[in-house]
Amino acid sequence: MSEENFSSLGKVEAIRLLYEGTPFTPFSSAYFLTAGKSYCTSKSVILSEGIDFDLVYFPLKHLGYKSVVKASGELYAEMAEPRTLAIRLGVSSKLDFSQVREIWTGMVAAAKEHGYKDVDLDLKPSVNGLYISVSATGETSELTAGRRTEAHSMDLICVSGSLGAAYMGQQVLIRGKEQFGKEGEQPSLEKYRQQIGAFLKPEINPGTLKQFEESGIYPSFGYLVCDGLADAVKRLSRDSGLGAKVYMDRLPFAGDSFELGKQLGIDAVTAAMNGGDDCVLLFTVPLSHHDKFRHDFQTYDIIGHLAKPEVGAVVVTPDGVEFPLKAQGWDVSED
Numbered sequence: 001m002s003e004e005n006f007s008s009l010g011k012v013e014a015i016r017l018l019y020e021g022t023p024f025t026p027f028s029s030a031y032f033l034t035a036g037k038s039y040c041t042s043k044s045v046i047l048s049e050g051i052d053f054d055l056v057y058f059p060l061k062h063l064g065y066k067s068v069v070k071a072s073g074e075l076y077a078e079m080a081e082p083r084t085l086a087i088r089l090g091v092s093s094k095l096d097f098s099q100v101r102e103i104w105t106g107m108v109a110a111a112k113e114h115g116y117k118d119v120d121l122d123l124k125p126s127v128n129g130l131y132i133s134v135s136a137t138g139e140t141s142e143l144t145a146g147r148r149t150e151a152h153s154m155d156l157i158c159v160s161g162s163l164g165a166a167y168m169g170q171q172v173l174i175r176g177k178e179q180f181g182k183e184g185e186q187p188s189l190e191k192y193r194q195q196i197g198a199f200l201k202p203e204i205n206p207g208t209l210k211q212f213e214e215s216g217i218y219p220s221f222g223y224l225v226c227d228g229l230a231d232a233v234k235r236l237s238r239d240s241g242l243g244a245k246v247y248m249d250r251l252p253f254a255g256d257s258f259e260l261g262k263q264l265g266i267d268a269v270t271a272a273m274n275g276g277d278d279c280v281l282l283f284t285v286p287l288s289h290h291d292k293f294r295h296d297f298q299t300y301d302i303i304g305h306l307a308k309p310e311v312g313a314v315v316v317t318p319d320g321v322e323f324p325l326k327a328q329g330w331d332v333s334e335d
Contacts, residue, residue, distance in 0.1 A: 011123050014097060018104045023112065024119040037142040040083075042135060043074035049092075049129030052277075057173045060099055062201045063132070064106025066279075069202055070226060071136035072114045073279055076208045077222035079148065080138030085111055085119040090131030103132075114206045144213065149286055151220040151240040156290060157304040158297070160205070160281040162198065163229055164268055165254035167275025169199035171264050194254045202279035205299075215296040219283035228274040230325040232282050234313045236306075240284070243311030246304035246325075249318045273315070273325070 009017070019026040047053060047067050072082050087107060091100060104121070111119050116136075172192045189196060205211070212218060221240055223232040229246065237244045251272050261268040284306060285293050293300070304316075314322040 009097060014100070014123060015121055017097075018101060018121065022108045022119075024108070026121065039080075039140045039142070039145055041075060041078045041080040041138045041140060043071055043078070043138070044133065044135040045070045045074070046134075047132040049131070054173075054177070055130065056177055058200060060102035061106035061109075064103035064108075065110045065201060066106075067132045067134050068107050068110035068114070068136075069204055070224070070279060071134040072110070072206075073204045073224040073226070073281060075136055075138035076204060077224045077281055077283075078138065078140065079144055079209060079212070079219070079222060080140045081209055082114045082116050082136060082138050083118075084137045085116050086135040086137075087119065087121045088124060088131075088133040089121070090124045090126035090133075092126045092129050095130060107134075114204075144209075144218065147218040149218060149220050151242060151284055151306055152286070153242060153306050153308055154287045155220065155306045156285045156287060156293065156302050157233070157236070157244060157246060157306065158283050158285055158293070158300045158302050159225065159229075159252065160208075160283075160300050161278070162194075162252045162254035162257075163225070163278055163280060164257060164271030164273075164275045165195045165198035166202065166277040166279065167199070167271045168192075168254075168257060168260055168264065168266065168268075169195035169197070170277065171266060172196060172260070173199070175264070192260065195257070195260060198254060198279075199277055202277070204279060204281065208281065211297070215292060217285055217289050217293060217296070219285055221284045223282045225278050225280040225282050227276050228272070228278075229282075230273040230313075230315075233304075233325055236282070236284065237313040240306060241309060243307035243309055244304065244313045245307050245311065245316055245322070246314075247316045250301065250303045252301040252303070 015026050045067065049055060053063055068085065071085070075082050089100065089103070108119070169192065172189060172195060176189055221236055223235060225232045233244050233246055248269060251269065253268055253272070257268045261271065287305070313325040315325055316322050
């Protein structure tokens, strides 16, 4: 029986073959036992072909890896350790078993990296391309939950990595696809590796929560920045009931983002504010922990602070001018 043909394999056999060689068990109930008192959190992400990814330039293994990382980032933002995954793949007829195996290989790699104990998989037919649904469940200890502080004006707003890089990387790939179609030659993308990598294979430190616990710093709020910084900061302002200021000259950018932005006709700051898929963590940290945070979290950047409610969510230019943040897409104030 050929592994390439879903119709001859059948769903059950296909899933069994995908689990071979992994530390996970197929067809098991996704559950976990809590060690004492703890809180459970569930987060879900959905990726759809033609909107979130293009299979012309997106390596399948990276796609599987990224889908699990995005769900895991949502857990870390809630200070929850990953425990179980439930994955649903809507597979179209243009994908064969070996290609689905590639996606699954990336998912398993990410699941192992982030310490998941159980992974549940199901396959569904799709007539409109590939769909990926990932639901992740995590656990926050009662001790950690109890130590999270109440947010106050002047608390620090911090991010774990560069902003706008993934959006620019995606635009480079789109432009490369168009050039390939017109010229018939593969465009050189080597000098854009950092931005392309941020889009195709984002990475989040699986030791994030342990690092906070060891430092004795417990953020009041956390978000995964995957729809632009403006979206995350507006959510922070809404959820905390406080204002928020982010400073334009403190935003972290990848490599030659400003030069690349000129080539693409994209403003780097706009990409950071409204571009998507950065997979960067944003936390608010008490001002009293400023020095310790700077020492223990050197890969993070402090980009602003909470403020009085009447300030709203604003970005501050180097000249001190404040502009209200506007998130593209959904109005988070109405969520």
